[in-house]
Amino acid sequence: MSPCLRAEKPGGTTSAPLVPALRRHPHPAGGSRTMATPIESHVDLASLPKEERLARMRHSAAHLLAEAMLELFPDAELGIGPPIDAGFYYDFRLPRSLTPEDLAWLENRMRESVARRLPFQMAAITREEALERWKNQPFKLDLLKDLEDGTITQCTHGSFTDLCKGGHVNHTGEIGAFKLTSVAGAYWRGSEKNPQLQRVYGALFETEEELAAYERQLEEARRRDHRRIGKELKIFELFDETGPGHVVWLPNGATIRRELQRWMEDLELERGYRHVVTPAVSKRQLYVKSGHWDHFHDAMYPVMEREGEEYVLRPMNCPSHIMVFASELHSYREFPIRIAEFGNMHRWEKSGQVSGMSRVRIMTLNDAHIFCTDPAMVEAEVEGVLRLMEHAYGVLGLRNYRYRLSLADPDDKEKYVDNPEMWQKGEALLRRVLDRLGLNYFPAVGEAAFYGPKIDVQFMTAAGKEETLSTIQVDFHFPRQFGLEYIGEDGERHQPIIVHRGIISTLERMVALLIEEYEGNFPLWLAPVQAVVIPIADRHQPYAREVAGALRQHRLRVEVDDRNERMNAKIRDAQLQKVPYMLVVGDREAEARAVSLRVRGEGDQGSVPLTEVIDRLRRERDERLLT
Ligand code: ATP
Ligand code: ZN
Ligand code: ZN
Numbered sequence: 001m002s003p004c005l006r007a008e009k010p011g012g013t014t015s016a017p018l019v020p021a022l023r024r025h026p027h028p029a030g031g032s033r034t035m036a037t038p039i040e041s042h043v044d045l046a047s048l049p050k051e052e053r054l055a056r057m058r059h060s061a062a063h064l065l066a067e068a069m070l071e072l073f074p075d076a077e078l079g080i081g082p083p084i085d086a087g088f089y090y091d092f093r094l095p096r097s098l099t100p101e102d103l104a105w106l107e108n109r110m111r112e113s114v115a116r117r118l119p120f121q122m123a124a125i126t127r128e129e130a131l132e133r134w135k136n137q138p139f140k141l142d143l144l145k146d147l148e149d150g151t152i153t154q155c156t157h158g159s160f161t162d163l164c165k166g167g168h169v170n171h172t173g174e175i176g177a178f179k180l181t182s183v184a185g186a187y188w189r190g191s192e193k194n195p196q197l198q199r200v201y202g203a204l205f206e207t208e209e210e211l212a213a214y215e216r217q218l219e220e221a222r223r224r225d226h227r228r229i230g231k232e233l234k235i236f237e238l239f240d241e242t243g244p245g246h247v248v249w250l251p252n253g254a255t256i257r258r259e260l261q262r263w264m265e266d267l268e269l270e271r272g273y274r275h276v277v278t279p280a281v282s283k284r285q286l287y288v289k290s291g292h293w294d295h296f297h298d299a300m301y302p303v304m305e306r307e308g309e310e311y312v313l314r315p316m317n318c319p320s321h322i323m324v325f326a327s328e329l330h331s332y333r334e335f336p337i338r339i340a341e342f343g344n345m346h347r348w349e350k351s352g353q354v355s356g357m358s359r360v361r362i363m364t365l366n367d368a369h370i371f372c373t374d375p376a377m378v379e380a381e382v383e384g385v386l387r388l389m390e391h392a393y394g395v396l397g398l399r400n401y402r403y404r405l406s407l408a409d410p411d412d413k414e415k416y417v418d419n420p421e422m423w424q425k426g427e428a429l430l431r432r433v434l435d436r437l438g439l440n441y442f443p444a445v446g447e448a449a450f451y452g453p454k455i456d457v458q459f460m461t462a463a464g465k466e467e468t469l470s471t472i473q474v475d476f477h478f479p480r481q482f483g484l485e486y487i488g489e490d491g492e493r494h495q496p497i498i499v500h501r502g503i504i505s506t507l508e509r510m511v512a513l514l515i516e517e518y519e520g521n522f523p524l525w526l527a528p529v530q531a532v533v534i535p536i537a538d539r540h541q542p543y544a545r546e547v548a549g550a551l552r553q554h555r556l557r558v559e560v561d562d563r564n565e566r567m568n569a570k571i572r573d574a575q576l577q578k579v580p581y582m583l584v585v586g587d588r589e590a591e592a593r594a595v596s597l598r599v600r601g602e603g604d605q606g607s608v609p610l611t612e613v614i615d616r617l618r619r620e621r622d623e624r625l626l627t
Contacts, residue, residue, distance in 0.1 A: 036123035036154065042170055050206075057176045058083030058204045060120060060168040061110065062090045064175070065200060067160035068109035069094075072102065078162070079139045079188060079197050086214055087178065087203040091186055093139070094198055103180045103200070110178075117173035118157040122166055125152055134163060139188060177211040178204035217464065224462035226515035227356040233520050233577060235511070235528070236357055245354040245361030247508055252528035255557065256514075257364075257507045259526050261342050263624075264366055264392070264504055271388065273340040273368055278320035280344040284310040290319045291481060295415060295450035299347045317343035318475075318500060321369040322482050325496075330486045332373050335496070336381055340368035342507070358467060358512040365506045370499040373486065375429055378497050382433045382455070382472055385501045389457060389470050392503050395624050398517060401469065403439050404456045405430060406447035416450055417477050426453040426474040449500070451477035462516040469513065473500040520578045521600065524620045531558045531617065532574045533595070536567050536586035543590040547583055547610060556617050558583075571598065581617065 045053050062081030069076045069092055079091030125133070127149045134140035140163050144152070155164040157172055169175060182201045188194035205211040222228070230236050235253035242248060249257060265275060284303055287293045292300070296315055304311045314320065321339045330337060342364050353359055370385075372378045393401065408416040408423050416423075430453055434441050441455070448454055454473035458466045475498040478484070485493040504510045514522070524530055531551060535544040544560045551558040561570045567584065574582050583595035588607070595613055597605040608616075 036125045036129070039122040039124060039153065041120075041122045041166060041168075045169060045174060054176075054204070054206065055083040056167055056169050057174065057206070058088040058202075060172070061175050061178050061202055061204050062088040063120070063155065063157060063160065063162055063164070063168070064110040064113045064172060065090045065106060065180070065202065066092075066162060067113060067158065068106045069200075070160065071109060072106060077139055078137055080143075081162075083167075084201075086205075087181070087201060089199050089201045091139075091188070091197040091199050093195060098183045098198055098200065103183070106200070107178075107180045110180075113158060113172045114175055115173075116158065117171045119171045120168040121156045122164075122168075123154055123156065124150075125154055127152055130154070130163065133161070142188075176204055176206045177208045178202050179211060179215075221463045224516040224519050225356075226358065226462070226512040229515050229520040230357065230512075233515075233528070235515065238356075243361075244351060245349060245359070247357055247360050247362070253511065255528040256511055256522065256526050260504060260507060260510065261366075263395075263525075265340075265342075267388065267392070268338075268340050268368065271338070271384065272336075273338040275340050276321070276324050278317065278324065278341060278343065280314055280346065281311050282314055282319070284312045286319050286323075287312055287314070289481060290322075290478060291417065291451065292316065292319070295417070299349065301346050301348055313346035314343075315345055315347050317341060317345060317365065317367045318369060318478060318498075319482075321367075322478060322484065322498075325369070325371055326482065326484060330371075332486060332488050332494075335371060335373045335486070336377055337371040338368055339371070343367045345506075356512055357508045358461065360506075360508045363506040363508045366502050366504045366510075368501050370501065371484075371486075371496045372499060373488070373494065373496060375425075375497070378429060378474060378499055379433050379436075381499050382430065382474070383437060385472050385499070385503070386433070386437060386439070386455075389503055396504075396514065396517075397523075398459070398513075401457050401459045403434065403441035404447065404458050404468075405434065405441050405443045406449075406454045406456050407443055407445050408448040408453065409446040412446065415446075416448065419477070422476045423448075423453060426476065429474055430455055430472075449473050449475075451475050452500075454500075459513060461513065467509065467513070469505045469509065471500070471502050471505075474498075475500060522578070522580075523624070524580050524617065525622075525624055527578075527580050528557065529559050529577065529579050530556050530621070531581040531583055532570075532579050533558060533560045533583045533585060534567060534570045534574070535560070535562065536584065540585050540587070540590060544585050547585060547595060550610060551614060551617070554614055554618050556614070556621070575600070581613075583613065 043056070045056070059082060066078050066081055069090070073094050075095060077093035081088060081090035127144065127147070130144055130152050131141065134144070143163060153165050154161050155166065155168060180200060180202045184199050184201065185196050186199040187196055203211060203214055205214060233252060234250045235256065236250055237248045238244070239248060268275070284293065292315060300315050301313045320343070321341070324339050325337060344362065344364050346362050349359055349361055354361060370381045372381055407427060410420065434455065447456065452473050452475040454471050456468045457470040459469045461467055478498055479495045484496055486496055488494045514526070522528070533544045533547050535541050541562055544562070548558045548560050561574070563570065571582060578600060580600045582598040584598065585595055589595050592607065594607045594609045597608045597613060599605055
């Protein structure tokens with residue numbers, strides 16, 4: 001990779017090498033003060049795959065940005081400027097922080113260069129020349145340390161020259177539609193030990209229409225972002241004091257969470273699951289036996305030592321449920337045995353990946369382990385789990401998902417248990433169920449659990465990222481590892497098979513997804529506050545409290561807004577909090593034992609008798625049970 005192309009994801013989007021063949025010019029232009037040897041590098045853009053064309057445009061735009069920056073700050077120190085997914089960036093060390101006005105200026109200056117249609121000219125230079133040219137550019141000198149004589153090239157457009165190995169369009173007029181979007185901090189070469197730079201991001205597409213579509217998509221993602229809405233609606237907080245990925249559920253969030261858990265536990269009870277409660281801390285030895293220690297310990301919190309014993313926070317609940325199963329000897333008649341728990345797990349997710357509530361370090365999984373006697377029972381149970389999933393998504397109104405068959409990478413002996421026969425059996429079984437149910441799925445190698453293949457349900461988030469929500473896994477490994485047995489019909493001992501499953505994922509990831517799906521407008525049964533009673537004047541407070549009391553008798557979650565604020569302000573606040581029902585009460589309402597009803601998204605409904613309001617809310621809340 002070229003020095004100015006080296007990035008987090010270098011050239012990840014290109015299919016062909018970005019580096020044009022080095023063709024030395026036979027007669028270097030005489031009289032030039034530099035010894036640079038021009039390299040012919042015309043490209044027929046139209047003949048390239050779109051991704052590569054875009055990569056060239058994006059990287060070329062980064063050159064224009066660096067050129068503009070040097071005019072704004074002649075002392076700017078230049079880092080690298082690669083193409084990335086939707087555009088490009090360039091890293092700079094600058095005398096001060098960039099402002100939005102700076103970005104506007106830079107963008108304009110870039111457009112001037114675009115209008116001039118300046119050719120990008122590649123040339124080969126010696127190390128000595130390069131050291132001289134960038135003697136005041138410490139990061140370029142740092143890059144040069146890794147380059148040998150004979151491999152160093154530069155690129156010039158107009159009067160700006162950068163150390164670069166190529167990958168441009170022919171001239172600045174071919175750059176496409178772009179916009180500078182943001183500035184973020186970034187360490188030189190990605191290491192905290194190095195200086196921090198300012199990274200300027202740009203979005204770039206071939207056409208204005210594509211750029212506009214991308215911006216709309218970003219705007220939509222911002223609007224639905226669960227991190228923003230979660231804060232505004234007081235659902236959760238992340239504190240510096242508690243640490244990244246350690247979510248604090250505020251009362252509103254705890255309410256949503258409780259409703260989801262109760263609902264799912266009821267569904268599980270109807271389907272023959274039995275709930276247990278098992279500890280989140282166990283001796284390390286348990287996870288050595290299960291194989292977690294070998295295959296998963298990078299993602300575990302460090303060991304705690306007390307009284308000569310080593311303890312760990314569990315990263316998964318499987319071993320705990322296996323202990324429950326193994327606590328007595330079962331007969332084949334009892335199977336399938338379905339053990340469920342909203343189990344707490346702790347995983348040391350990488351800092352860069354922890355995000356809001358969707359990827360956290362302490363989480364509660366809607367977990368269950370189904371112990372089966374034979375493959376036919378496994379198939380029936382997997383089918384039952386798939387049906388339960390579809391039911392749950394139906395109730396929640398989730399549609400934006402697809403099934404993934406997650407397989408092991410046979411070459412990765414570190415990550416996966418080495419037992420090819422077991423993997424084949426598991427895969428064949430899951431395929432059979434998916435095919436029988438006629439579900440579309442796509443296979444993905446390297447996404448299995450370390451102990452077995454799985455069916456994952458992949459959801460699209462507001463930010464356009466796919467995330468696993470539900471999962472079903474077939475496991476021949478743990479039963480062997482723990483020497484599990486049951487008494488078969490023949491009176492002999494046999495090994496069971498385990499199905500691991502999570503329906504609504506972790507409560508953390510589920511609530512993150514629901515916030516984005518609903519944009520904070522939770523359906524009544526999940527809304528943290530289902531109704532607010534708003535007294536028009538202080539003298540209406542007693543009746544307001546009476547109304548609230550009547551609703552609470554039916555387990556409706558209601559609050560009285562008795563603040564010393566004007567009625568309109570209270571209505572506005574309730575709207576901002578996305579409360580589904582507002583019950584405004586004054587003299588007339590008190591007299592008629594009614595409320596003036598306002599419904600989220602529907603506005604003013606006029607005066608409605610209190611008993612009717614209660615009926616309406618109860619019916620709406622309980623509707624989901626009928627689906
Ligand atoms: P992922 O691929 O998302 O890292 P995983 O394959 O490690 O997940 P499992 O061990 O199967 O996941 O965990 C069960 C479920 O828990 C996942 O399907 C996912 O929905 C959820 N989950 C996993 N890790 C996290 C996390 N760090 N934060 C929130 N939810 C998580
Ligand atoms: Zn370049
Ligand atoms: Zn499990």
